[in-house]
Each structure stands twice: as C-alpha cells, then as structure tokens.
Amino acid sequence: METDDRLGEVLGALDAGLPAALDRLIDFVRIPSVSTDPAYAADVRRAAEWLRGELAALGFEAALRETAGHPVVLARSAPGGGRSLLFYGHYDVQPVDPVELWDHDPFDARVEDRAAGAVIRGRGASDDKGQLMTFVEACRAWKAVHGSVPAGLTLLFEGEEECGSPSLAPFLAAHADELRASLALICDTGMYADGRPAITTQLRGLMGEEIVVRAADRDLHSGNFGGLAANPIQVLVNALAGIKDDSGRVTLPGFYDGVDELTNQLRADWDDLGFDAAEYLSRVGLSQPIGERGRTGLEMVWNRPTFEINGIAGGYAGDGFKTVLPAEARAKVSCRLVGTQDPEAIRAALQAHVRAHVPADCTVEFHPHGSAPASRMDITDPAFAAARAALTEEWGREAAYIGAGGSIPVGGDFQRILGMDVMLIGFGRDDDRIHSPNEKYNVESFAKGARSWARVLAAIR
Amino acid sequence: METDDRLGEVLGALDAGLPAALDRLIDFVRIPSVSTDPAYAADVRRAAEWLRGELAALGFEAALRETAGHPVVLARSAPGGGRSLLFYGHYDVQPVDPVELWDHDPFDARVEDRAAGAVIRGRGASDDKGQLMTFVEACRAWKAVHGSVPAGLTLLFEGEEECGSPSLAPFLAAHADELRASLALICDTGMYADGRPAITTQLRGLMGEEIVVRAADRDLHSGNFGGLAANPIQVLVNALAGIKDDSGRVTLPGFYDGVDELTNQLRADWDDLGFDAAEYLSRVGLSQPIGERGRTGLEMVWNRPTFEINGIAGGYAGDGFKTVLPAEARAKVSCRLVGTQDPEAIRAALQAHVRAHVPADCTVEFHPHGSAPASRMDITDPAFAAARAALTEEWGREAAYIGAGGSIPVGGDFQRILGMDVMLIGFGRDDDRIHSPNEKYNVESFAKGARSWARVLAAIR
Numbered sequence: 033m034e035t036d037d038r039l040g041e042v043l044g045a046l047d048a049g050l051p052a053a054l055d056r057l058i059d060f061v062r063i064p065s066v067s068t069d070p071a072y073a074a075d076v077r078r079a080a081e082w083l084r085g086e087l088a089a090l091g092f093e094a095a096l097r098e099t100a101g102h103p104v105v106l107a108r109s110a111p112g113g114g115r116s117l118l119f120y121g122h123y124d125v126q127p128v129d130p131v132e133l134w135d136h137d138p139f140d141a142r143v144e145d146r147a148a149g150a151v152i153r154g155r156g157a158s159d160d161k162g163q164l165m166t167f168v169e170a171c172r173a174w175k176a177v178h179g180s181v182p183a184g185l186t187l188l189f190e191g192e193e194e195c196g197s198p199s200l201a202p203f204l205a206a207h208a209d210e211l212r213a214s215l216a217l218i219c220d221t222g223m224y225a226d227g228r229p230a231i232t233t234q235l236r237g238l239m240g241e242e243i244v245v246r247a248a249d250r251d252l253h254s255g256n257f258g259g260l261a262a263n264p265i266q267v268l269v270n271a272l273a274g275i276k277d278d279s280g281r282v283t284l285p286g287f288y289d290g291v292d293e294l295t296n297q298l299r300a301d302w303d304d305l306g307f308d309a310a311e312y313l314s315r316v317g318l319s320q321p322i323g324e325r326g327r328t329g330l331e332m333v334w335n336r337p338t339f340e341i342n343g344i345a346g347g348y349a350g351d352g353f354k355t356v357l358p359a360e361a362r363a364k365v366s367c368r369l370v371g372t373q374d375p376e377a378i379r380a381a382l383q384a385h386v387r388a389h390v391p392a393d394c395t396v397e398f399h400p401h402g403s404a405p406a407s408r409m410d411i412t413d414p415a416f417a418a419a420r421a422a423l424t425e426e427w428g429r430e431a432a433y434i435g436a437g438g439s440i441p442v443g444g445d446f447q448r449i450l451g452m453d454v455m456l457i458g459f460g461r462d463d464d465r466i467h468s469p470n471e472k473y474n475v476e477s478f479a480k481g482a483r484s485w486a487r488v489l490a491a492i493r
Numbered sequence: 494m495e496t497d498d499r500l501g502e503v504l505g506a507l508d509a510g511l512p513a514a515l516d517r518l519i520d521f522v523r524i525p526s527v528s529t530d531p532a533y534a535a536d537v538r539r540a541a542e543w544l545r546g547e548l549a550a551l552g553f554e555a556a557l558r559e560t561a562g563h564p565v566v567l568a569r570s571a572p573g574g575g576r577s578l579l580f581y582g583h584y585d586v587q588p589v590d591p592v593e594l595w596d597h598d599p600f601d602a603r604v605e606d607r608a609a610g611a612v613i614r615g616r617g618a619s620d621d622k623g624q625l626m627t628f629v630e631a632c633r634a635w636k637a638v639h640g641s642v643p644a645g646l647t648l649l650f651e652g653e654e655e656c657g658s659p660s661l662a663p664f665l666a667a668h669a670d671e672l673r674a675s676l677a678l679i680c681d682t683g684m685y686a687d688g689r690p691a692i693t694t695q696l697r698g699l700m701g702e703e704i705v706v707r708a709a710d711r712d713l714h715s716g717n718f719g720g721l722a723a724n725p726i727q728v729l730v731n732a733l734a735g736i737k738d739d740s741g742r743v744t745l746p747g748f749y750d751g752v753d754e755l756t757n758q759l760r761a762d763w764d765d766l767g768f769d770a771a772e773y774l775s776r777v778g779l780s781q782p783i784g785e786r787g788r789t790g791l792e793m794v795w796n797r798p799t800f801e802i803n804g805i806a807g808g809y810a811g812d813g814f815k816t817v818l819p820a821e822a823r824a825k826v827s828c829r830l831v832g833t834q835d836p837e838a839i840r841a842a843l844q845a846h847v848r849a850h851v852p853a854d855c856t857v858e859f860h861p862h863g864s865a866p867a868s869r870m871d872i873t874d875p876a877f878a879a880a881r882a883a884l885t886e887e888w889g890r891e892a893a894y895i896g897a898g899g900s901i902p903v904g905g906d907f908q909r910i911l912g913m914d915v916m917l918i919g920f921g922r923d924d925d926r927i928h929s930p931n932e933k934y935n936v937e938s939f940a941k942g943a944r945s946w947a948r949v950l951a952a953i954r
Contacts, residue, residue, distance in 0.1 A: 068813025255899025352529025438716025
C-alpha cells in the first residue's frame with residue numbers, strides 16, 4: 033500500500049537521523065531558558081531564536097512574535113494534503129533549585145547510558161524541549177523524504193508555560209483567525225506507564241497565589257519584642273494550617289463547587305489501568321497516599337482538586353540562628369482544579385480566609401500567579417481513534433485514554449478562545465523528574481516519540 | 494575629698510580622649526565578626542586579636558584562649574585596691590540580613606551627626622562592641638591617670654554570644670578557680686528610656702530549636718503528586734499553628750511550670766516606670782500588644798515566656814512561581830523563658846508536639862540551638878546600691894532596677910557555674926536597632942557610659 037510505503041520511508045529516515053537529532057536536542061537544552069526568573073530573559077529569547085532557526089531550515093515560514101513577556105515562535109508549512117493542524121509546545125523551562133542536588137550542571141545536557149536505557153539529562157530535556165522536538169523531527173523526516181508534511185501545519189511555541197502563560201491567551205485571542213485549525217496537537221504529557229502510550233483526555237486547572245504578611249517596619253529582636261509584637265510568620269502559619277482538614281478536604285467555602293464525580297465509564301477505564309498508588313509513591317521515597325479519604329489514587333491526582341503550599345519564607349533560615357521577629361513572611365500556594373471549578377472564585381475565597389487571620393497590626397498583600405480552569409477533550413473526533421491506532425502500532429501496546437494531574441492551560445485556551453478540539457499526546461515518563469533536580473528524557477521516548485508523530489500525521493485525515 | 498579628685502581627673506581624661514576612643518571603636522566595628530556564619534570565622538578571630546591588642550596596650554596580661562568554637566579573650570590587671578571583679582562582654586555580632594535595607598555597608602562604621610545627637614552606625618556598634626568598649630575606655634583612663642584600675646579586674650570577652658554561647662559554659666567550668674571574683678559586671682543591656690540609667694535585675698532565658706520535616710526524596714511536581722503525596726511545608730505549618738492559642742498562651746504541656754507571678758513590690762516598681770506599650774510599639778510601626786491577654790506590656794516582655802517562629806523556609810520562594818511539593822521544609826523557633834522554667838523540658842515538649850503532627854511518610858529532625866534558663870540577680874549586695882548612686886550621679890536621673898526581655902545566658906552561667914552575683918549595667922537605647930538593619934550606638938551612650946564605669950569602679954568597694 034502506497035501510504036505504508038511512504039510512512040515506512042519516513043520512519044527509516046528518522047532511525048537513520050537519530051544521532052543528529054540528539055545533537056540538536058542537546059544544543060537546545062543547553063540554552064537556560066528559565067522563564068520565571070528575569071535574570072534569564074536573554075537566554076529565553078535565545079531559545080526562541082534557536083527554534084525559529086530550526087523551523088526556517090525545514091522550509092517553514094517561521095518568525096518570533098512579540099508579546100508583553102517572552103516571544104512566541106510561530107511557523108507555518110505550505111498547505112499540505114491533510115487536515116489543518118495546530119501544534120503546540122513550550123521552549124521555556126523550570127528553575128533548577130536546589131541546584132546542589134543535580135549530578136551535573138543542569139544546562140550541560142548530555143546523553144547518559146543507563147542500565148534501563150540511554151537518557152538525555154538536563155533541565156527541560158523532557159519538559160518540554162525533548163517532547164516538542166519529537167514533533168519537529170517528525171516534520172523534518174516527512175519534508176526530507178517527501179518534500180512536505182501530510183497536513184496544513186501551524187506550529188506555535190510559547191516561552192511562558194512555566195510561569196503561568198500570562199501572554200498566551202491574549203495572543204490567541206488577537207490572532208485567532210490566523211491560528212484556528214481543525215485540531216490542535218500538544219506534546220507536553222506522558223505515557224501512562226513505561227512502554228504504554230497514552231492520549232490525555234482531561235487536565236486539571238490551576239490557581240496560584242502569593243501571600244505576603246507584614247508586621248513591624250523592621251526585623252525585631254525577639255528579646256525586646258517577643259511576646260508583645262505581632263510575628264508575621266505565626267500569622268501566616270495560622271492562616272495556612274486551617275485550609276485543609278484532617279480528612280484531606282479543603283475547607284475554603286465553595287471550593288468544591290463544580291467538582292464532578294467520575295462517570296462510571298471513566299471509573300471502569302481507570303480501574304482497568306491497575307494503578308498502584310503505593311508503588312507510584314515508592315518511586316519518590318514515599319509509601320502511602322495522604323489525600324482525601326475514600327478516593328482512589330488516580331482520582332486524587334487526576335480528578336480531585338488540591339491545595340498545596342509550594343513555597344514559604346520568612347525570618348532567618350540560614351546557618352546558625354537569629355532570634356528575630358521578622359518584618360514579613362510570604363508563601364506561594366496553588367490549587368489544582370477539576371470539572372468546572374472557577375479559579376477566580378477560589379482565589380477570592382482563599383484571600384478572604386487569609387484576611388480573617390490577619391490581626392490589626394499586620395497587613396496582607398496578594399499577588400496572583402496564573403489561573404486556568406480544568407479541561408476535558410471531546411474524543412468523538414475520529415482523529416482520536418486514528419491517533420490511538422497509530423500509537424498502538426508504534427509501541428506494540430494498546431494506547432490508553434488517561435487523565436493528567438498537571439495543568440496545561442493552553443489546552444483549555446484552545447478550546448475556549450479558538451473553539452478547537454485538542455489532542456494531547458506525549459512520551460514523558462513518571463521518572464523524568466520534571467521540575468526536580470536531574471530531569472531526563474529517555475532516548476527511547478525521543479526516538480519512538482518522533483516515529484509516533486510521523487505515524488499520527490499520516491493517520492489523521 | 495581625695496576620691497572625688499581622683500575620679501574627677503579620670504572623668505576629665507575620658508572627656509579629652511573621646512575622639513581617639515571613637516576612632517578605636519570604629520576600627521573595632523569594621524571587623525565583620527559574625528559568629529553564626531562559618532564564612533566569617535577568620536574575621537571573628539581578627540576581632541578577638543584586635544581586642545587582645547588593646548588590652549595588652551593597657552598593661553593587662555591579655556591572651557586568646559581557644560575553645561571548641563571562637564576564642565575567648567581573657568585579660569587581667571595587676572591586683573588593685575578594690576574588690577575582685579569579672580567584667581564580661583562579647584566581641585561577635587549578628588548577621589546583617591537583609592543587607593539591602595542598610596543605608597550603607599554594615600561594616601563601614603562611621604560617626605553620623607543626627608538631630609537627636611551623633612551616633613556610631615554599623616553592625617555591632619551597640620551590641621556589643623560599643624558597650625564593651627565603654628568599660629575598656631574607663632579602664633584606660635584610670636590607668637592613664639593613676640597607673641592602675643581601682644579593683645582586681647579580670648576581663649572576659651566571648652565570640653559566640655550571638656550563636657548561643659556553646660563554648661562559654663564549658664570554659665567557665667574548666668577555669669572556675671581562675672575566673673571567680675566577688676562580683677561579675679556585664680555590659681550588654683540598655684537604659685530604661687532615653688537618659689534614664691538602669692541596672693537590669695532579671696533576664697529571660699532562651700531555648701532555640703530547628704525543625705526539619707522531610708517527605709519525598711526529591712521535589713515533586715504538584716501536578717503529578719499534588720493530592721497524593723505528603724507536603725512537608727503543610728506538615729510543618731500544621732505543627733506550628735497550634736502551639737499558641739487564641740489568647741496568646743503557649744499550649745505545650747508543662748510550658749508554664751516554673752513561671753512565677755510578679756511580686757507586689759516589683760509590680761509597683763514597674764508600674765512606676767510608666768511604660769506605654771502602644772508608644773513603644775509605634776517606634777517600629779506597630780500599635781498594639783499581641784501577647785497574652787490580661788498582662789501588662791512590661792510583663793509580656795520581661796516576665797512572661799514566649800514561643801516565636803524566627804525563621805521558616807521550604808519550597809520555592811524566589812521570583813515567579815514553581816508548582817512544587819518540596820522534599821523538605823524547616824523552621825527555627827525559640828522560647829524566651831522566665832522564673833525557673835526548664836529549657837530542656839520545654840524542648841522535649843516541643844519535639845513531642847511536632848512529632849505528633851508528622852504523618853507516616855514524613856520524618857522530622859531536630860537541631861538544638863542554645864538553651865539557658867532565666868536568671869534573677871541578688872540586689873542585696875551593697876555594690877548594687879553603690880552602682881545605682883554612681884549612675885544617678887552621672888546621668889542626673891534616678892537609676893532604675895529593670896527587667897530585660899532578652900537572654901544573656903552568661904548571667905545565669907556566672908551564677909550557676911561560678912557562684913557569683915552579677916550586675917548588669919548597659920547604655921543601649923531602644924532605638925539602637927540591634928539585630929536589625931542600621932544598628933547604631935549613641936555617642937552620648939558611649940561617652941557617658943565610659944564615665945559611668947569610671948564612677949562605678951570607684952564606688953564599688
């Protein structure tokens with residue numbers, strides 16, 4: 033069959049080109065594009081330029097598009113024979129702290145041979161540079177072998193995903209006509225388990241908030257003021273302690289508005305995955321779920337909302353001891369959201385709760401850090417069945433429909449702003465240590481990921 | 494009268510020598526002897542050497558005595574005509590964070606003219622370099638004018654006061670026979686109010702503890718693990734929130750064992766001081782006492798125990814946002830103690846309370862940071878009345894017997910280990926900003942402080 037032959041040649045080209053593709057990925061990971069830290073702004077732009085250069089070299093019409101923050105890289109193929117598709121990835125990465133826990137410089141990326149298979153190690157190797165490059169390499173192979181990709185492709189890469197994507201929704205809204213396609217493809221998710229490919233059909237949302245409590249106009253000596261003056265750390269701690277009750281439920285009024293129970297079908301599908309929460313936790317040195325009582329492990333991470341304290345700081349926490357009542361204390365907190373929970377209503381409930389704990393002599397300041405509702409995909413589009421079959425073919429195992437605990441706000445943005453369906457396919461592994469020291473991406477994920485996209489591009493008609 | 498003439502000459506020499514004395518103090522403050530931070534170890538030793546040099550130049554037999562930590566500077570005069578006295582001060586200083594809040598380099602000490610009178614500004618200008626130099630300058634003047642100080646003097650300067658004095662008690666115990674005198678003098682306290690001299694007759698004790706809670710063996714992505722895995726910040730926050738109740742009382746079992754009510758006499762004396770808590774707090778931007786209900790302001794800072802969180806850190810608290818469940822969180826907490834409270838019993842109660850909040854998948858580690866019971870002085874020694882009269886004479890206002898909220902563990906150590914009475918006289922002001930940015934010492938405190946000690950040395954017989 034002609035299609036099979038055409039695809040076979042592309043897969044062969046990908047296999048032959050793997051060493052060069054790995055070199056390209058390593059160059060890319062070596063650019064420290066930490067979007068949340070202003071000190072790296074020039075590096076973030078350098079990563080965008082690198083990507084633009086790669087896409088232009090493939091014959092795409094590629095350009096940087098400025099935003100209020102980091103630029104968007106936008107590229108477009110000549111109209112192909114297939115459906116119009118919009119591919120999304122992000123070229124920015126998480127900070128590297130605590131950097132002393134890395135085995136080597138997080139940006140000195142390299143391929144390392146491991147008993148379980150080779151990996152590319154470095155910040156962003158998996159999230160999302162390695163992932164997005166699987167798609168770019170698939171396009172490269174199609175172009176090299178057949179002169180074109182089998183679809184009308186627009187590629188959109190943002191540089192602010194790790195700091196809440198503040199510029200993306202405005203960018204999509206401003207360029208909706210230019211960007212709209214028949215389906216969006218996103219490569220920023222994982223396999224279900226080693227070797228089992230997956231399409232993610234629901235994502236949790238996110239609401240992030242920074243809380244700053246201030247008291248005296250300077251740090252105070254606890255001998256001179258302790259017992260008399262307000263301590264902002266204590267105020268903050270008191271406010272944060274009551275937000276979850278003993279059963280793991282969040283106590284903010286209205287928090288569970290819009291939280292749906294699983295459908296019976298989805299519950300059966302997920303049960304079939306045989307998720308073992310204790311085994312999953314054991315990979316990070318833990319042993320037991322600490323979430324809401326009466327929920328399965330997969331519900332806790334895919335279908336239940338959370339409240340977490342992501343960072344806290346106040347007073348002197350360095351070596352030694354300083355008997356101080358500090359002038360201020362701060363915490364960064366976030367909620368993962370599901371169903372139709374309203375991020376801004378929850379932000380308001382959080383602020384009201386904290387304010388109720390702030391005594392007369394203290395002030396509180398709030399700084400919002402991103403918000404996105406949860407999203408669910410419409411899997412009745414035949415592209416889903418086609419992609420599922422292509423993934424199953426590549427990996428030799430039935431591809432699964434799964435949920436994700438993380439937030440990829442762009443999924444919801446594409447649905448809401450562009451009115452497009454979204455298909456999330458990715459090749460990350462649970463042990464990729466994304467957002468943690470020693471992040472890696474399996475060479476197998478990279479190689480078979482590119483082959484998977486080559487197949488999916490052929491399958492979606 | 495001969496004594497008055499002899500003293501008058503000494504006071505005249507102090508007045509004439511003030512500019513040179515200020516230059517010496519500035520040299521001393523410029524040595525960044527931050528004892529709690531290992532990075533400054535060489536500077537701490539340099540400060541000890543500087544002090545040894547000054548004392549040797551006065552004809553004292555002066556030497557550095559090694560300890561397990563920073564050295565002790567010990568000096569001894571030829572036996573004088575008066576009582577044997579042991580003077581104590583500390584040459585180490587607090588850290589300078591947050592350094593960006595200083596008007597200039599904390600160690601670029603200088604004299605600054607202010608509307609309210611000139612000050613010496615720099616870390617340690619008041620606590621305790623300026624204070625201890627008042628005594629050294631008084632000795633210098635006595636020696637210069639009369640060839641000897643009117644007492645058998647031993648001077649002991651430690652370099653670990655700001656990190657809990659771990660080596661001092663062992664040093665006192667090991668050298669008790671050499672150090673014992675008829676009375677100890679300590680210059681590390683303040684005036685009661687601007688211009689009103691004071692002798693401090695009771696000090697709060699201290700118990701410091703660092704708490705480290707750990708969960709997963711790495712930082713976790715809150716999308717992949719939030720809702721399922723333990724969050725050490727939340728565990729720590731939950732443990733710390735319950736330690737004080739809504740009325741400001743500490744809830745640890747047995748915490749108030751050994752806490753006495755004020756005697757009627759002391760309560761009357763303190764009421765007579767006319768302390769205005771609201772005015773005191775207004776100097777640091779606050780307005781109302783937040784301590785135990787039903788206690789006066791002076792009771793809260795001088796005669797009631799406290800629990801304070803001095804520092805807390807966990808997760809990502811820098812610019813931007815990182816949706817992480819951290820591997821660990823830590824807090825430094827301390828209690829100010831009164832009466833006969835037992836620091837180690839309270840440490841044990843704190844540890845038990847925290848442990849009860851640590852779930853199965855978390856561990857907790859405790860690091861002790863200093864402990865000292867409270868102490869009260871025996872003011873029936875006639876030296877107290879003599880010193881009080883001398884201070885009243887110098888300042889033109891009745892000297893007060895006061896308490897102190899801070900901890901000077903050496904006071905209790907001298908009582909317990911050396912069996913000596915202790916007299917605490919100091920010239921610090923409430924607005925000296927000790928332990929805070931822009932610490933200063935009034936030139937008046939320095940000049941009249943030295944004159945005060947010259948008088949006290951003459952008065953104690």
